[in-house]
Amino acid sequence: MTDHTEGTAHRTAPAAEVEKLGYVGFQTPDLDELVHYYTHILDFSLVERSSDAAYLTTGFDHHSVVLERSAEGARARSFVGWEIKDSLDDAERRIRERGYTTERRKDIAPGSPDTLIVVEPGSGTPLHLYEQIDTTSTPVSWLRPTKLGHVAAFTPALSDIQGFYEELLGFRWSDTIGDFFVFLRCGPDHHSANFMQSSKFRDMHHIAYEARDLNHLQMLLDHLAANDHRLEWGPGRHGAGHNIFTYHRDPAGNVVELFTQLDTISNEAKGHFDPRPWHEDAPQYPKTWQADVIAANKWGPLNPALLEH
Structure with a gap:
């Protein structure tokens, strides 16, 4: 077993400080099937629904899971949302200074007013960095995951x-x-x-x-x-x-x-x-x-x- 300082020695300041896992996206050819699973089996709250997407939550955030219809088949972890401590402007500047390409969007999803996107190396998965997303009033449930x-x-x-x-x-x-x-x-x-x-x-x-x-x-x-x-x-x-x-x-x-x-x-x-x-x-x-x-x-x-x- 290695010394417990592994991964912490000589650590430099990060470009952005993530503090919370926010949401994960899924693509599916059968949107109704996955919406039924999340609402009836896991008891998530359905916040918004269109013909091509559904936004579900376990708590106060507008969404914890995003389901999108896809004719190309199922894909899990199609994007991941991370809440950061920093301002998006500062994070964007520092991430670009380290050689990464970023994209800034204010229309990426309902409840997401401003989002900075950087691509995860190796997988190509878009990572959505944000300061905050909208909150929603979620009915109380004893069954739903916390x-x-x-x-x-x-x-x-x-x-x-x-x-x-x-x-x-x-x-x-x-x-x-x-x-x-x-x-x-x-x-x-x-x-x-x-x-x-x-x-x-x-x-x-x-x-x-x-x-x-x-x-x-x-x-x-x-x-x-x-x-x-x-x-x-x-x-x-x-x-x-x-x-x-x-x-x-x-x-x-x-x-x-x-x-x-x-x-x-x-x-x-x-x-x-x-x-x-x-x-x-x-x-x-x-x-x-x-x-x-x-x-x-x-x-x-x-x-x-x-x-x-």
Whole structure:
């Protein structure tokens, strides 16, 4: 295991400081099918809907998930929205100074008044940087996930994508499994973005939504079962991040994680995760895990299909 200072030494000021995962886009040939899944299975609130797009939320933000109709087939993680601390003007200037091309738009979506776009290297995925999006009044629900937690993707060059997110967007390193899976945070949560190196796969690995506790997670899983959505893996507890996890697929085949009890760092200056009785180390610092069953699932078996890279 590596020293916990990995990924933090000699760190330069980022061009933009991301503080929150905002939303993720999906393309689908069957918009009605995915809208039904998000509204009836996961109980998201539908904020706006047209013939070609739907905007759904878990909370107060105008949208957490954007679904777009596409005649070219399904694509997950077609774009990702990140809320930043900086002004867009300052972020745009600094990102361009570092050699990246940007685009500025004020019409990209309902509820998005001003957006700076930069393309993620390796994948070509547009990243939407914004200071704020509109809020909406969302009906109270005991079933709905509390928030969009994180999005995981494949990448052809792990060190390059880690450097991009840390040096350009201010992410911090949380953990690595072996030499192929890295976890990055932009707030107190253990990860908001994670990447698995692959020369075989592209685009999204999975998207994750948070349950507030075990009772809420059980409620969500019972609701999935009542609507004939079966789990592919879990419940289990990951080693890296230590969240209790479950994985299933949405109607388009995208892998969806429902989780709870993810590690957090409430004091970045101390550099270790808030203590939990199931941690392997005291204190638990960011580290590189051996690529074994404990890093993936402390409770039980692996799922080779979901870990293939």
